[in-house]
Amino acid sequence: MEYQNPVMEGQISRKVQTELERAWQEGVLIDSKGWMWIKVEKLHSILRTTKKNARYFVACVPDSLKQSFDGQEYVRGYKVLEHLAKNIEENGVGKKGANLEASKQYYEAINTCPTVKLRRIEYDYTLNAARKGLKKKRRTKYKIKSDELTGKPLVVRTCEFSHIRSYALYKELADQIDNGLIVNKETHRLITERGINDEHELLALCQEQQWATDWYDTFRHKFDF
Known part of the structure; x- marks a missing residue:
């Protein structure tokens, strides 16, 4: 999957940018429907929070929006986006707000990349045929x-x-x-x-x-x- 990393020059520290790039690159799975899943072990980096808080977030996510792939636990991407958006509203100023906004931009870059779009088109075609x-x-x-x-x-x-x-x-x-x-x-x-x-x-x-x-x-x- 190829996507363009958002340009963050001067907006966040180099350390945070590197952590976000690695977390999103290693923590995302796109299934056959084109739906995004986020690896639980990467959530603390993506959500800019502690591992304990990330585990609490996962515990609050309905079981229907959690799944295991190759022995790793994942949650649906849109739930992560919801949490990011909520925290941006509540902490949308200063360094923390900038870091959260940066993480959200990575989500959007992946979510709109050609590979994901194509997979969704193929899934819709299959679904319409099945209906x-x-x-x-x-x-x-x-x-x-x-x-x-x-x-x-x-x-x-x-x-x-x-x-x-x-x-x-x-x-x-x-x-x-x-x-x-x-x-x-x-x-x-x-x-x-x-x-x-x-x-x-x-x-x-x-x-x-x-x-x-x-x-x-x-x-x-x-x-x-």
Whole structure:
């Protein structure tokens, strides 16, 4: 992965710059989706804090945003960016603020480099292709004959796969057949018009419309939420 190191001449000390360059170079992994992961052992340098504080930060990150690669623990890059942005707001003056801002610029340099962008484009292409087959896969696997929410007979020609957690906000679940329900076109239209984005909002709509709600516990169990 090639990226252009930000120009820091005169903004931070040479010692800090060297530490940041090494931490970001050795501490970043880009997965097959183009998502950035930051190695836990490098976080104290990246966050400009103590190792103890870095461990506390990691403990507060949800398990779903932590993963091991080759025996090393990593956290999702955007959580690190959030923490940097928060600390820049709160400590955005003087030497500490400059060091934090410098670390954030390294994140942005990597996040926008051609290698990462290309990987994300490839992932989106694969994901879009997979989404096209979700309706058939779910109908076949579960032998669905009726709208899973209204219970009305399924209009096979026009029925649709309706995501429970939306494609726009939860891409990591976008290609999972259990993150959706087979519904008639008019059911899906109402879900879309209401701007439903997750299982909690969908459950509220189902209760309002007196639709089926048994899918909720099944969904939560399938993904261990």
